[in-house]
Amino acid sequence: MFEALVFERMRENGLLSAISILAIALGATVVVAIGLTNGIVLASLASNAGATLNRVNLQIVGPRRGFDEQVLARVRGLPGIVDAQPVIEGTLAVKPAGKPLSTVALRAVGVDLLEPLPRDAEIREHLPGAFAFRGSAPYPDLLVLGGGAIISAQVADRYHLSLAKSFEVAGGARPVSLRVAGILPRLIVGIDSSVIFVDISTAQELFNKFGELDRIDCVVDPAQLGDVPRRISALLPRGVRAVQRVNDSAGLQQLLFGLQGGLKTLSYATFVLAGLLIYNIVAVSVVRRRREIGVLRTLGATRGQVLLIFLFEAAALGLLASLIAFPASVLLAQWSVDGGAAIREYNGFATLAMAMFVSAVLTLTSTLAPAIDAARIPPAVALDGHVIEASGTWPTGRVAIVGAMLLALGPALLYFAPSQSIAGYGGGAAIIAGFSLCMPFLLALAVRLLRQAAKEMPPSAQLAFSTIGTSIGRTGLAVVSLTFAVGTLVSILILVGSFRGAVTGWTDQALPGDLTVQPMGASRLGQVRLSSAIIKRMGLVQGVARLAYEGDRAGTLVVYARPGINLLELRSRIVRSAMPYALDVSITQELRRHMLSIFGRTFTLIYALGEISGLISILSIGAALFALVLERREEIGVMRYVGLSTSATRHMVLYQAALIAGLAGGSGIALGALLTFAAAVIIERQAWSTPLHFLVPYDQLAAVFVAVVIAALLAAIYPARVAGHIAASEAADAQ
Amino acid sequence: MSGSVLRNRQAMARAAAEYDLVRVDRATKIYCSGGQTVQALADASLEIRAGEIVALIGPSGCGKTTLLKLLGCIDFPTTGQVLINGRTTSRLSDDQLTRLRRESVGIVFQFFNLVSGLNVSENVGLPLVLQRKGRDEIFARVGAALESVSMGHKTYAMPSYLSGGEAQRVAIARAVIHRPAIVLADEPTGNLDSGNAEAVLRILRDLAAEGQAILLATHSLETAAWCDRTISMRDGRIVA
Numbered sequence: 001m002f003e004a005l006v007f008e009r010m011r012e013n014g015l016l017s018a019i020s021i022l023a024i025a026l027g028a029t030v031v032v033a034i035g036l037t038n039g040i041v042l043a044s045l046a047s048n049a050g051a052t053l054n055r056v057n058l059q060i061v062g063p064r065r066g067f068d069e070q071v072l073a074r075v076r077g078l079p080g081i082v083d084a085q086p087v088i089e090g091t092l093a094v095k096p097a098g099k100p101l102s103t104v105a106l107r108a109v110g111v112d113l114l115e116p117l118p119r120d121a122e123i124r125e126h127l128p129g130a131f132a133f134r135g136s137a138p139y140p141d142l143l144v145l146g147g148g149a150i151i152s153a154q155v156a157d158r159y160h161l162s163l164a165k166s167f168e169v170a171g172g173a174r175p176v177s178l179r180v181a182g183i184l185p186r187l188i189v190g191i192d193s194s195v196i197f198v199d200i201s202t203a204q205e206l207f208n209k210f211g212e213l214d215r216i217d218c219v220v221d222p223a224q225l226g227d228v229p230r231r232i233s234a235l236l237p238r239g240v241r242a243v244q245r246v247n248d249s250a251g252l253q254q255l256l257f258g259l260q261g262g263l264k265t266l267s268y269a270t271f272v273l274a275g276l277l278i279y280n281i282v283a284v285s286v287v288r289r290r291r292e293i294g295v296l297r298t299l300g301a302t303r304g305q306v307l308l309i310f311l312f313e314a315a316a317l318g319l320l321a322s323l324i325a326f327p328a329s330v331l332l333a334q335w336s337v338d339g340g341a342a343i344r345e346y347n348g349f350a351t352l353a354m355a356m357f358v359s360a361v362l363t364l365t366s367t368l369a370p371a372i373d374a375a376r377i378p379p380a381v382a383l384d385g386h387v388i389e390a391s392g393t394w395p396t397g398r399v400a401i402v403g404a405m406l407l408a409l410g411p412a413l414l415y416f417a418p419s420q421s422i423a424g425y426g427g428g429a430a431i432i433a434g435f436s437l438c439m440p441f442l443l444a445l446a447v448r449l450l451r452q453a454a455k456e457m458p459p460s461a462q463l464a465f466s467t468i469g470t471s472i473g474r475t476g477l478a479v480v481s482l483t484f485a486v487g488t489l490v491s492i493l494i495l496v497g498s499f500r501g502a503v504t505g506w507t508d509q510a511l512p513g514d515l516t517v518q519p520m521g522a523s524r525l526g527q528v529r530l531s532s533a534i535i536k537r538m539g540l541v542q543g544v545a546r547l548a549y550e551g552d553r554a555g556t557l558v559v560y561a562r563p564g565i566n567l568l569e570l571r572s573r574i575v576r577s578a579m580p581y582a583l584d585v586s587i588t589q590e591l592r593r594h595m596l597s598i599f600g601r602t603f604t605l606i607y608a609l610g611e612i613s614g615l616i617s618i619l620s621i622g623a624a625l626f627a628l629v630l631e632r633r634e635e636i637g638v639m640r641y642v643g644l645s646t647s648a649t650r651h652m653v654l655y656q657a658a659l660i661a662g663l664a665g666g667s668g669i670a671l672g673a674l675l676t677f678a679a680a681v682i683i684e685r686q687a688w689s690t691p692l693h694f695l696v697p698y699d700q701l702a703a704v705f706v707a708v709v710i711a712a713l714l715a716a717i718y719p720a721r722v723a724g725h726i727a728a729s730e731a732a733d734a735q
Numbered sequence: 736m737s738g739s740v741l742r743n744r745q746a747m748a749r750a751a752a753e754y755d756l757v758r759v760d761r762a763t764k765i766y767c768s769g770g771q772t773v774q775a776l777a778d779a780s781l782e783i784r785a786g787e788i789v790a791l792i793g794p795s796g797c798g799k800t801t802l803l804k805l806l807g808c809i810d811f812p813t814t815g816q817v818l819i820n821g822r823t824t825s826r827l828s829d830d831q832l833t834r835l836r837r838e839s840v841g842i843v844f845q846f847f848n849l850v851s852g853l854n855v856s857e858n859v860g861l862p863l864v865l866q867r868k869g870r871d872e873i874f875a876r877v878g879a880a881l882e883s884v885s886m887g888h889k890t891y892a893m894p895s896y897l898s899g900g901e902a903q904r905v906a907i908a909r910a911v912i913h914r915p916a917i918v919l920a921d922e923p924t925g926n927l928d929s930g931n932a933e934a935v936l937r938i939l940r941d942l943a944a945e946g947q948a949i950l951l952a953t954h955s956l957e958t959a960a961w962c963d964r965t966i967s968m969r970d971g972r973i974v975a
Binding site for chain 2: 462467468469648729
């Protein structure tokens with residue numbers, strides 16, 4: 001019988017049920033999608049930063065000929081060494097079948113493909129295991145046994161290479177035949193497009209360095225970075241040395257963690273917004289069903305049974321929503337990581353289970369309070385003619401005082417609590433909670449002022465502002481919800497705009513120019529320097545506009561190319577100009593573009609989450625207005641009886657929507673400013689090395705305000721239509 | 736009641752007494768529900784003149800509510816016609832009906848049906864606000880109407896703070912403030928104790944004495960005894 005009550009009600013309240021399902025699905029989608037993507041997006045970002053700035057904090061380099069590979073085993077055995085990987089680097093050229101040797105110099109990197117790469121987790125995922133998972137690696141063992149090479153998609157396109165296809169390269173003393181064992185997707189970062197990865201043994205053969213290594217890349221426990229070089233030096237043969245440089249990626253790591261935290265917070269915020277919407281809808285359902293519940297109680301239904309009816313309904317909605325959230329979260333995650341890339345961590349069953357769990361938690365927690373209210377309805381209500389919620393029961397003043405206290409407490413906590421402590425995060429939460437608690441009071445105040453101001457306005461406006469005050473609690477929740485969403489969006493606009501500028505500045509600073517030139521064998525450490533003669537020769541290379549370096553002998557040299565120059569060809573010319581000395585030339589423009597594109601995708605994801613929050617809030621307004629109309633059906637009937645026309649009834653609802661949106665829009669912008677202030681304090685604490693200049697996009701804020709009002713009016717169209725269709729006879733029928 | 740309102744009402748009564756303010760002419764109402772037709776009203780005719788208070792009595796389901804809906808301009812007869820102030824309701828559009836209701840009909844419900852978001856004076860002034868009367872006029876007429884039902888001391892109270900009797904008196908003031916052709920009172924004492932019921936009936940009788948036409952639907956013969964005449968209904972027909 002109870003099941004029939006639940007499903008019949010869900011069918012009857014079709015629109016509200018649909019809005020509930022959509023809200024739950026959106027909330028769950030966001031949480032699950034962020035759970036799926038956070039690791040991937042941030043690994044990708046971290047990979048960028050790591051590859052560019054290098055997590056390797058110690059390198060062992062030798063003379064130009066390299067050094068004995070036995071050193072590797074000794075280094076690995078030392079305490080404090082987290083990771084040590086052998087590297088051979090060189091330049092080679094491809095000889096396409098039936099054609100002469102290409103003039104384009106490719107960077108060949110020989111690494112131990114059976115071990116994770118020390119500096120780029122993402123590249124590792126595209127090595128044999130990852131290819132096998134994706135079913136596109138014909139011979140995983142080819143890499144180590146058969147002269148296999150992993151090439152970039154750009155190299156594959158340039159030389160028309162495909163998986164398992166053989167190609168000839170010239171690097172050292174003689175040409176060597178390689179086979180394509182894998183093709184790296186385009187957006188693998190930390191490497192430019194002219195790269196070939198081979199196993200260390202293949203590289204030794206290719207460059208005629210049997211039993212030798214060019215370099216060992218080490219990741220050393222930072223706490224022991226002072227002692228380890230000394231210990232290593234004692235093990236190294238003559239001419240081989242350990243060089244270190246302070247890793248300057250810490251600031252960017254902080255930014256990445258900040259973004260990760262921001263994404264999670266935003267997903268939880270969306271979750272809370274969806275919860276508010278569901279709470280509102282279920283609370284209305286309880287009000288509307290008071291008499292029915294009273295009848296059930298009169299007939300002998302226990303409080304527990306009434307509670308179960310609502311929880312059962314919530315569970316059914318949650319289940320339906322999870323069926324939407326499951327595919328939606330996978331799609332959102334795939335889109336947010338990379339349009340074409342599969343989510344490698346994706347596990348269908350686990351994701352479905354997560355979607356169901358999140359949906360269930362969302363619906364049950366949001367439903368619990370109104371369900372308990374329903375269970376408390378006494379049987380006498382069945383005989384009571386008044387089923388409308390009592391007005392004036394919201395202690396808005398007292399609630400606002402608590403809110404004001406929290407608003408004062410929030411900034412104080414942010415300033416004085418230790419960084420990253422619970423109290424510190426509590427500061428941000430206190431600002432949001434304080435603002436939310438003040439909103440019903442602000443709404444009541446706005447209603448009071450507008451009631452006075454509306455005396456000269458059309459009757460529909462007067463009635464709109466008069467009647468909305470009877471449901472301050474519910475309408476207040478809709479205002480809070482929208483304020484929260486607008487505040488988040490505003491904060492996102494300011495922060496992301498500011499971060500975008502900072503990240504662009506950082507990449508310009510970290511990756512200047514078009515090409516970066518370093519001596520082969522000690523890349524990015526700046527300990528081995530280029531001679532002034534080589535620098536002079538490079539300056540004369542055709543296509544070089546300017547060279548930037550410090551001192552007579554530079555560790556790293558930045559090349560600015562002339563406009564329109566093919567960077568690949570320029571790179572080859574530079575490599576040739578330095579011969580017989582080997583150079584490591586990276587196309588920094590490409591890396592910079594990759595970095596920015598991945599940051600851009602993350603920012604887009606943040607914008608998307610902000611917009612989903614906005615959508616849920618707009619739904620919340622629509623639902624609140626719809627609920628207000630349903631709840632006041634009898635009263636609207638009376639007004640229609642007394643002479644309120646159909647169009648005036650519709651206008652009344654639209655005026656209410658405009659009030660909610662206007663109030664929430666204005667308050668949301670203020671909340672957004674406060675949240676940005678909170679973020680500024682946190683960022684300042686984390687001491688990110690690049691200064692963050694806050695840019696306030698006034699035009700975008702104005703656009704957000706206008707968009708919110710328009711969206712709220714659009715959301716109000718259906719409730720307005722429903723209100724307009726309420727006949728005067730409803731008042732008579734209610735008798 | 737203030738002198739100006741009284742003079743207005745007396746003038747209206749003199750003018751209106753010349754013709755029937757409300758006339759129902761052989762009205763029939765048939766509802767279709769679940770594939771079946773139900774005749775709620777059959778060949779009903781009646782007239783109500785200014786200054787008359789008429790009781791409409793009959794058991795539940797006899798057609799009282801249907802007749803009130805037709806007179807309240809919220810439903811049309813299937814056949815026959817209903818005339819309010821000489822205008823045939825079935826020939827009017829929804830907007831015209833709304834205007835006619837706004838100007839010519841007052842309603843008093845059993846459960847008062849005050850708008851909970853409006854205070855007493857705003858509830859009473861609602862018909863005038865909808866007619867877009869000036870603020871000063873509304874203020875004056877609301878004051879007079881509230882005084883006429885002895886509710887002048889609760890001008891700014893919210894409905895939730897009123898007793899049943901007080902709420903019904905406010906509802907009566909709202910029903911008559913725009914000087915409608917007819918006031919329809921649907922069981923106006925059905926939710927009141929005997930003391931409040933008597934007070935409400937006295938107010939309605941006084942209004943009729945001032946020229947207001949009132950149709951009072953009730954189950955109670957005791958209530959009907961307060962009226963000038965009684966119309967009895969049974970099975971959708973007017974039987975007496």
